Amino acid sequence: MPTQREVDEAALxxxxxxxxxxxxxxxxxxxxxxxxxxxxxxxVEPPLQHVGVDAKMRNWAKVFTFFTEVTYELRELTLTVGDEVAFGHGFGRLRGTLQNGTATNGMWVRVTFCYRKIDGTWLITHDQASVPFDMSTGRGVADLEP
Structure with a gap:
């Protein structure tokens, strides 16, 4: 019989x-x-924070205006699970076909997901995607891979 931790890890x-x-x-x-x-x-897009599920969905909807086909890939996702709170970190990448027909491999970003168990369901309460930057130029570095 699986432990509660194993059940939660599978649900996440x-x-x-x-x-x-x-x-x-x-x-x-x-x-x-x-x-x-x-x-x-x-x-990764301004403003500094998007608050509420509707704001988050507007961001996803914006992604879908750029792509006719899109995939989201996660690598090296590591989850840490508690009784009511969990977090994960890894690397994410959106890639696909842009509206103009150009295929793009996108870029890898660092991702963090924070979850809370709400009414028995694990839901994201905070997420973050960030791009490393070159301190000497102040520009993002988009060609790194995990």
Whole structure:
């Protein structure tokens, strides 16, 4: 019989898969079910923070305006699970076909997901995507790979 920790780890892995599948399907409603209503997102795009699930969904919707086909890939995702709170970190990349027909491999960013178990379901309450930058130029470094 699995332990509660093993059950929670499996549930979190399923939530991550739902994000990947939701992006591939361009399904805003499926993505929305992965986030808490009061999620705070520090995304790569301005402003500094996006507060609330509707703001987060506007960001995903914007992604879908750039791509006709899109996939989201996560690598080296490490999860740390507590009873009611969990977090994960790794590397994420959006890639696909842009509206103009150009295929792009995108760029790798650092990602962090913070989860809270709400009514028995693990939901993202905070996420962050960041791009490393060259301190001497102040410019993002977009050609790094995990």
């Amino acid at each position: 892995a399923q939530q991550v898969d739902k994000i990947i599948e939701g992006v591939r399907a361009r399904d805003i409603e499926a993505l929305k079910r992965c986030y808490a209503t009061d999620v705070v997102s520090f995304d």
